[in-house]
Amino acid sequence: MTTVIVTGKTIEDAVDQGLAKLGVSRDLVTLNVLEQPSRGFLGLIGVKPAKVELTLKPKQAEESFQNEPDSALIRTSELTSSSSTELDTNISNDVDPYVEASNFVKEAAAGMGLDVEIEIKKSRDGKIFNITGEDLGLIIGRRGQTLDALQYLTNIVANKHSSSFVRIILDAENFRLRRRKTLEELADRLASQVVRTGKEVVLEPMPSQERKVIHAKLQNHRQVNTISKGEEPNRRVVITLK
Incomplete structure (x- = not known):
């Protein structure tokens, strides 16, 4: 697989999903934004998701088929040996x-x-x-x-x-740090509620970065699991008993 087309709430989300499917880092692909997500004033999200196309750069695609002719997958060892590149390596010389x-x-x-x-x-x-x-x-x-x-x-x-x-x-x-602490405290409190009552808890819709905080906080919890349900922008975290 050398090209994937994926959708997401934002371009960032779609790119992250595409990179995960290809199993490569950002510097190894070319990005083509097929559709911008719909939005209102200050980015109020509509119903139209972002759609992007990610294509392995020619050298990577060639190595992919040489090393994995059956599945066309990039080996982990190849990725770790690839030279790391800053996110902003190819900034335009004319405009920063x-x-x-x-x-x-x-x-x-x-x-x-x-x-x-x-x-x-x-x-x-x-x-x-x-x-x-x-x-x-x-x-x-x-x-x-x-x-x-x-x-x-x-x-x-x-x-x-x-x-x-x-x-x-x-x-x-420092809003990001304060918000993270608030979400982690919320995760602990709701996990205790689920254990006490035996009933799952469905949180309010959250952006992906906040859902990740909840998942990360409870990933090693002995008694509860977390999953995400729904479609963007109404995707929610659900906390359930194991």
């Missing part, structure tokens, strides 16, 4: 996607009547844009919904100006 993304965030904040600054840091998952300023609650929104929507749009802007896939995480007032 991070500058464009930063300008977009500042313009969006200005539209809310806010004057903000952005500190850019590297992380394992991409680049973190730490937003500083006053009245950042407006940018964060209820349970981070506005921040998530702005992050979604910011990534679209950045990737329009990059020849390779880049990922940006928006944060403000």
Whole structure:
């Protein structure tokens, strides 16, 4: 298999799914965005998912068939020996996607009547844009919904100006860390409820990154399991007894 077409709530989600199917890292494929997900103001998600096509680069495709002629799979040993590449290796020489993304965030904040600054840091998952300023609650929104929507749009802007896939995480007032702790405490509390009552618990719809926090927190729990059910944007975590 050298090409896959996948859909997801966002382009990022679709790309992650495609990479998982191919069993390769981002630098080993070419990306073609077939359909943008529908959205409203500040990224309110509609019903149309993102659709992307991922194709193994020629050298990788050739190695794939040579090494696995029957299944056309890339061996794990080949992947680990591949040279690692930064997410932003192929940034255009003319336009810096991070500058464009930063300008977009500042313009969006200005539209809310806010004057903000952005500190850019590297992380394992991409680049973190730490937003500083006053009245950042407006940018964060209820349970981070506005921040998530702005992050979604910011990534679209950045990737329009990059020849390779880049990922940006928006944060403000350490909201991401605080939200993670809140979700982990919620996971523990609901797991105890499931054990006590013997009844499964269905959480409210959450974005994929928040569902991952719940799954990760309870993955080693001795008495409960977690699964995700439903379609985006109404996909939910369900906690059940083992």
